[in-house]
Amino acid sequence: MPHVGFDILLRRASLTKHGAFVFTSNVDGHFQKARFPPARVAECHGTIHQLQCVEACTDEVWSAADVNPVVNEKTCLLKNELPRCPRCGALARPNILMFGDWNWVDKYAERQELALAAWLESVEKPVVVELGAGRAIPTIRRFSERQRCPVIRINPRDYSISPAVGVGIAGGALETLQQLDNTLSEVT
Numbered sequence: 001m002p003h004v005g006f007d008i009l010l011r012r013a014s015l016t017k018h019g020a021f022v023f024t025s026n027v028d029g030h031f032q033k034a035r036f037p038p039a040r041v042a043e044c045h046g047t048i049h050q051l052q053c054v055e056a057c058t059d060e061v062w063s064a065a066d067v068n069p070v071v072n073e074k075t076c077l078l079k080n081e082l083p084r085c086p087r088c089g090a091l092a093r094p095n096i097l098m099f100g101d102w103n104w105v106d107k108y109a110e111r112q113e114l115a116l117a118a119w120l121e122s123v124e125k126p127v128v129v130e131l132g133a134g135r136a137i138p139t140i141r142r143f144s145e146r147q148r149c150p151v152i153r154i155n156p157r158d159y160s161i162s163p164a165v166g167v168g169i170a171g172g173a174l175e176t177l178q179q180l181d182n183t184l185s186e187v188t
Ligand SMILES: [Zn+2]
Pocket: 053, 054, 055, 056, 057, 058, 085, 086, 087, 088, 089, 090
């Protein structure tokens, strides 16, 4: 289940004129589960809640809600049928970007990022709150730094950031959000 840090973000965002837009490399759908509007989430590495064709015979993706894997606990093998592409009959796979993945269908993520770009155009003074974005795959960090707006970088280890870009806070996402939330409640 999403931790209360998601609730803090959602509540704080609701106090601002334009709310929030999520840009995440997480594929678990936690932001939607935490009641962020789906139209305000961009998942740059895809989502485990959508399927696509292994052969990418089509740009279509579809819901994974009907997939209920039953696993033999002794052999660790799947007991029921794997999902298949309704168009060509090949296996279906999660619509998640993997390493060296040339068959990932990016149309869904692309649509989300277009919505994010349109939202950013409408916001006068955006602020990025960057949470736990590592250096190994710096997609999120680069996105933050590209926005030409203040960045609050929260990370237990890789929190350094140029003072010209923003401020870095050493800490985990949940504990830091709780501290910031408490401090803001005291001063407002
Ligand atoms: Zn197919």
